[in-house]
Amino acid sequence: xxxxxxxxxxxxxxxxxxxxxxxxxxxxxxxxxxxxxxxxxxxxxxxxxxxxxxxxxxxxxxxxxxxxxxxxxxxxxxxxxxxxxxxxxxxxxxxxxxxxxxxxxxxxxxxxxxxxxxxxxxxxxxxxxxxxxxxxxxxxxxxxxxxxxxxxxxxxxxxxxxxxxxxxxxxxxxxxxxxxxxxxxxxxxxxxxxxxxxxxxxxxxxxxxxxxxxxxxxxxxxxxxxxxxxxxxxxxxxxxxxxxxxxxxxxxxxxxxxxxxxxxxx
Amino acid sequence: xxxxxxxxxxxxxxxxxxxxxxxxxxxxxxxxxxxxxxxxxxxxxxxxxxxxxxxxxxxxxxxxxxxxxxxxxxxxxxxxxxxxxxxxxxxxxxxxxxxxxxxxxxxxxxxxxxxxxxxxxxxxxxxxxxxxxxxxxxxxxxxxxxxxxxxxxxxxxxxxxxxxxxxxxxxxxxxxxxxxxxxxxxxxxxxxxxxxxxxxxxxxxxxxxxxxxxxxxxxxxxxxxxxxxxxxxxxxxxxxxxxxxxxxxxxxxxxxxxxxxxxxxxxxxxxxxxxxxxxxxxxxxxxxxxxxxxxxxxxxxxxxxxxxxxxxxxxxxxxxxxxxxx
Numbered sequence: 318x319x320x321x322x323x324x325x326x327x328x329x330x331x332x333x334x335x336x337x338x339x340x341x342x343x344x345x346x347x348x349x350x351x352x353x354x355x356x357x358x359x360x361x362x363x364x365x366x367x368x369x370x371x372x373x374x375x376x377x378x379x380x381x382x383x384x385x386x387x388x389x390x391x392x393x394x395x396x397x398x399x400x401x402x403x404x405x406x407x408x409x410x411x412x413x414x415x416x417x418x419x420x421x422x423x424x425x426x427x428x429x430x431x432x433x434x435x436x437x438x439x440x441x442x443x444x445x446x447x448x449x450x451x452x453x454x455x456x457x458x459x460x461x462x463x464x465x466x467x468x469x470x471x472x473x474x475x476x477x478x479x480x481x482x483x484x485x486x487x488x489x490x491x492x493x494x495x496x497x498x499x500x501x502x503x504x505x506x507x508x509x510x511x512x513x514x515x516x517x518x519x520x521x522x523x524x525x526x527x528x529x530x531x532x533x534x535x536x537x538x539x540x541x542x543x544x545x546x547x548x549x550x551x552x553x554x555x556x557x558x559x560x561x562x563x564x565x566x567x568x569x570x571x572x573x574x575x576x577x578x579x580x581x582x583x
Numbered sequence: 584x585x586x587x588x589x590x591x592x593x594x595x596x597x598x599x600x601x602x603x604x605x606x607x608x609x610x611x612x613x614x615x616x617x618x619x620x621x622x623x624x625x626x627x628x629x630x631x632x633x634x635x636x637x638x639x640x641x642x643x644x645x646x647x648x649x650x651x652x653x654x655x656x657x658x659x660x661x662x663x664x665x666x667x668x669x670x671x672x673x674x675x676x677x678x679x680x681x682x683x684x685x686x687x688x689x690x691x692x693x694x695x696x697x698x699x700x701x702x703x704x705x706x707x708x709x710x711x712x713x714x715x716x717x718x719x720x721x722x723x724x725x726x727x728x729x730x731x732x733x734x735x736x737x738x739x740x741x742x743x744x745x746x747x748x749x750x751x752x753x754x755x756x757x758x759x760x761x762x763x764x765x766x767x768x769x770x771x772x773x774x775x776x777x778x779x780x781x782x783x784x785x786x787x788x789x790x791x792x793x794x795x796x797x798x799x800x801x802x803x804x805x806x807x808x809x810x811x812x813x814x815x816x817x818x819x820x821x822x823x824x825x826x827x828x829x830x831x832x833x834x835x836x837x838x839x840x841x842x843x844x845x846x847x848x849x850x851x852x853x854x855x856x857x858x859x860x861x862x863x864x865x866x867x868x869x870x871x872x873x874x875x876x877x878x879x880x881x882x883x884x885x886x887x888x889x890x891x892x893x894x895x896x897x898x899x900x901x902x903x904x905x906x907x908x909x
Contacts, residue, residue: 453704454710455706455707455723455751456751459724464724465710465714465722465724465750466722470710472702472708472711472713472715473697473701473711474701474702474831475701475702475707504833506833563833
C-alpha cells in the first residue's frame with residue numbers, strides 16, 4: 318500500500334514537474350560586441366596633464382593649460398584584412414570634460430561598440446572636411462559637436478576652428494601666469510585627412526580595449542627645425558590674421574600631427 | 584491663428600511709420616520700392632508679421648548682451664540708418680568693436696555680410712555680434728536660456744515657431760525683422776522714378792559727375808542700392824592693420840579688400856570706412872579726389888580726379904539726396 322502510494326506520489330510529482338517545465342525559458346548565451354575607447358591625453362616628457370595643470374616645457378616656459386579642444390573626423394578602425402570599421406564622422410575632443418560640475422557632452426575620450434575582429438590600424442582626420450566645415454550650427458542640438466555649444470564656430474566666417482589651445486604663461490619666471498598663449502587654427506587648408514596609426518588588437522566578444530592617443534607638448538612647440546614655434550615670439554594668433562599667423566597655424570597643425578603617438582593596452 | 588498687437592515705433596529719418604498693426608502669422612509681403620532689385624528670402628524663414636515683431640523685439644533687447652548693456656539697436660541706431668555714430672561701437676564692459684558698424688538699411692538685398700563678405704546668410708550673421716567678446720559677449724545658447732526664462736518670449740516662440748527660443752529660431756526671427764528695413768523713399772528715388780523736377784541744379788550736376796568715367800563712383804556704387812556688393816581695396820592705406828578679405832581667402836591679392844558699402848543714407852552714416860577713420864563726407868571725397876594711397880591691390884577705378892570746388896559741392900549735394908525722407 319505504501320509502495321503504491323509512493324509510486325502514485327512520484328507520478329503526480331513527475332506530472333507536476335513536466336507540466337511546469339514549459340514555463341522556464343531556455344538559457345541562451347548572447348554575445349556582446351566588443352567596446353573600444355579612444356582616449357586623448359596631453360603629455361610633457363613623462364607626465365600627462367589636464368586643464369588647470371601647471372608644467373614647464375622644454376623651452377623653459379612655465380605654463381598652465383586652460384583650453385584644449387579639437388575636431389577629429391572620419392574616425393575609423395581598419396582590420397587586418399582591410400575592412401574599414403567607421404567609428405564616428407565627427408567628434409569634438411575637449412579636455413575640459415567637467416565644466417562647472419556638469420559633464421560636458423564633448424569629452425577627452427569616447428567609446429564605441431564595434432564588431433569583433435582583428436584590427437591593425439586606427440585612422441582619423443584632424444579638423445573637418447570642407448563640406449562639414451560649412452555646416453549651419455543653428456540647426457543642431459546642443460550635444461552635437463558642430464553646434465554653437467561647441468564654442469568652436471567662427472561666426473564671422475561661418476566655419477569652424479579646428480584646434481583651440483590656450484594656456485597661461487609665466488613671462489617673468491615668478492610662477493605667476495601673467496600672459497596667455499592662444500592658438501586657434503582652422504580653414505579648409507589646415508584640414509589634415511587620414512592620419513593612420515598601426516595598432517594591434519584582436520577584440521573578441523565581450524572585450525574592451527583602449528586606444529591611447531598621446532599629444533606631446535614639446536613636439537607641438539619644437540625648438541629649431543622648419544616647424545619651430547618659439548612661444549616667446551609668437552604666442553598668440555588666429556589662423557588667418559596675416560601671413561605670419563597663417564604660417565604659424567600651418568606649423569602648429571603639422572606639429573600637432575607629428576606630436577601624436579598611439580598605443581593600445583596590449 | 585495667433586493675433587497680437589504690435590506697436591511699431593517711429594524713427595526720426597527713416598521709413599518706419601508709427602502705427603499700430605495687428606500682427607498675424609499669415610505670410611507677410613514686403614513692399615519692394617520701384618527700381619529696387621528683388622529680395623531673396625530663404626524658404627525656411629518665410630516672413631510673417633508675428634515673426635517680424637518678435638525679431639524686432641529681440642533686436643532691441645539688451646538681454647542679448649552679457650551685461651545687458653547693449654542690444655543690436657545700440658550699434659545699429661534707427662536714426663542713423665541703423666548704423667552707429669562712432670568709429671567703433673561700444674560693446675559690453677566698455678569694450679569696443681573692431682570695425683565700424685555698417686548700416687542695416689536694405690541689408691536684406693545683400694548677397695553677403697560682414698566687412699569681408701565672409702557670411703552668406705543673414706540668419707547666420709546674427710551670431711557674429713552676439714558671440715563677439717568685444718560686442719555682446721554671449722553665446723547664442725546662453726541667449727536662448729535667458730529668453731526662455733521670460734514668459735513673453737516663451738509664449739511667442741512657442742506660438743510662432745512651435746518650439747522654444749533656440750539658436751535657429753532666434754537667428755531667423757532677427758533676420759526676418761532686418762529684412763523689413765527697406766528704404767526707397769529718398770529724393771533720389773523720386774528723381775530716378777521719373778520726377779526730374781525734384782533735383783536742384785547742384786544735385787543734378789552731382790548725379791552726372793557721379794556717373795562719369797572721370798569720377799567713376801558708379802563703377803562700384805551702382806544700381807538703386809548704390810553698391811555692386813563686390814569686395815574691393817579702395818586705397819585707404821598703404822599698409823593695413825585689418826587685412827579684410829585676406830583673412831578669409833589667404834591670398835595676397837585680397838589684402839585690404841572690403842565690401843563696397845551702400846551709399847544710401849550716406850549723410851547719416853558717418854564716420855566712414857571699415858574703421859570709421861573718416862569723420863566727414865568731405866574727408867571721403869578728398870580721399871577719392873587724391874586717388875587714395877598706393878596699395879598694390881587698389882582698385883583700378885580709383886585714380887586722382889582733381890575736382891573743382893563746384894564739382895565737390897555738387898557731388899556732396901547729390902549724395903545727400905540718397906537720404907530717406909520718411
